Amino acid sequence: MNKPLVAGGARDIARASTLVAFRGVSKTYDGKTHVVKDLDLAIGKGEFLTLLGPSGSGKTTCLMMLAGFEVPTSGEIYLADRPLSKKPPHERGIGMVFQNYALFPHMTVAQNIAFPLEVRRMGRAEVKDKVARALDMVRLPHVADRKPSQLSGGQQQRIALARALVFEPEIVLMDEPLGALDKQLREHMQYEIRSLHMSLGLTMVYVTHDQSEALTMSDRIAVFAGGHIRQVADPRSLYQEPADGLVATFVGESNRFDGTILGRSGDTVTVGTVGGARIEAQAVDVGAAGPCAVIVRPEHIRIGPAADGLPDSIPGRVVDVVYHGDHLQVHISAGGLDVVAKQPAHGLPAPDVGVETRFGFARDHARAYDPARTDH
Numbered sequence: 303m304n305k306p307l308v309a310g311g312a313r314d315i316a317r318a319s320t321l322v323a324f325r326g327v328s329k330t331y332d333g334k335t336h337v338v339k340d341l342d343l344a345i346g347k348g349e350f351l352t353l354l355g356p357s358g359s360g361k362t363t364c365l366m367m368l369a370g371f372e373v374p375t376s377g378e379i380y381l382a383d384r385p386l387s388k389k390p391p392h393e394r395g396i397g398m399v400f401q402n403y404a405l406f407p408h409m410t411v412a413q414n415i416a417f418p419l420e421v422r423r424m425g426r427a428e429v430k431d432k433v434a435r436a437l438d439m440v441r442l443p444h445v446a447d448r449k450p451s452q453l454s455g456g457q458q459q460r461i462a463l464a465r466a467l468v469f470e471p472e473i474v475l476m477d478e479p480l481g482a483l484d485k486q487l488r489e490h491m492q493y494e495i496r497s498l499h500m501s502l503g504l505t506m507v508y509v510t511h512d513q514s515e516a517l518t519m520s521d522r523i524a525v526f527a528g529g530h531i532r533q534v535a536d537p538r539s540l541y542q543e544p545a546d547g548l549v550a551t552f553v554g555e556s557n558r559f560d561g562t563i564l565g566r567s568g569d570t571v572t573v574g575t576v577g578g579a580r581i582e583a584q585a586v587d588v589g590a591a592g593p594c595a596v597i598v599r600p601e602h603i604r605i606g607p608a609a610d611g612l613p614d615s616i617p618g619r620v621v622d623v624v625y626h627g628d629h630l631q632v633h634i635s636a637g638g639l640d641v642v643a644k645q646p647a648h649g650l651p652a653p654d655v656g657v658e659t660r661f662g663f664a665r666d667h668a669r670a671y672d673p674a675r676t677d678h
Contacts, residue, residue, distance in 0.1 A: 407450055412437070456487045551597065559598070603663055610660075623652055630647050
């Protein structure tokens with residue numbers, strides 16, 4: 303198995319103070335197919351780590367094993383160097399926010415938030431004080447006596463978060479908690495959760511399949527596929543320096559040029575594409591010969607006069623222009639290649655559909671990968 307590339311950002315938390323460690327963790331339900339296999343992962347104290355991947359990649363299973371709702375088939379999970387395998391969920395000191403919020407419909411908001419405190423047999427006065435502080439923290443003190451059905455989706459999400467935080471856990475786990483919200487509210491809650499994380503110094507592990515959400519909120523992101531972690535890195539490194547083709551195509555938008563390596567010189571390969579073009583790219587995850595997939599982000603594609611002088615300038619035809627408010631998405635067909643470019647919606651003339659044009663990109667913005675490692 304290929305080891306994931308691990309890269310820290312400015313904070314580089316995981317290497318400074320590890321709170322959670324997965325060591326050789328595997329999970330199988332039938333003894334044959336592994337949902338998670340040989341997982342090693344360190345989570346730093348105070349870190350916001352997102353587990354990102356497509357459905358069935360193993361990210362949620364990892365979260366459930368850490369929470370105690372699933373048991374590893376082999377390996378061990380440690381919390382502050384303490385093995386967790388024999389501890390039930392309520393003894394792990396972990397807060398949990400579920401995708402559907404899992405609020406008790408027959409209880410008031412205050413009773414919902416108080417529940418984990420009562421399970422821990424706290425006194426009535428202490429429970430009342432902690433519930434009030436939790437409601438203040440999520441800015442909803444006025445809904446204490448309402449039932450969950452009387453709240454909006456965003457309010458329910460905040461109450462679920464308050465319940466997860468009320469007993470001051472060492473770590474908070476969140477399983478796609480914003481999936482049911484509309485776009486505007488979702489983006490607002492991303493900010494709210496990130497703000498709480500920073501102000502409280504919490505350790506958060508967040509599961510999502512939404513790459514934009516992961517890039518926006520995380521200190522680091524672990525990209526899952528097929529039960530393995532393909533790369534762990536801070537958002538900027540993950541986006542700009544993906545370790546393999548799967549990460550490059552799953553995280554962010556991308557153009558993929560399939561072809562064959564014609565030659566290699568140091569860290570640069572020359573690729574003949576299926577459309578007959580010759581392009582040069584950084585050799586990231588390829589050898590000196592064989593099939594190749596070159597990945598270029600849409601924002602790095604230059605069109606028309608802007609492509610003049612670039613080493614990889616290719617003739618094509620504009621087939622569609624889509625307005626996205628702050629930018630235009632320009633679709634180009636070039637001899638079997640389907641290319642998407644982004645350009646600002648203001649300041650540059652929009653190309654006309656049907657016109658012949660040229661497009662290109664700088665060599666530093668093209669990265670060559672093994673096409674066999676671009677699939678989920």
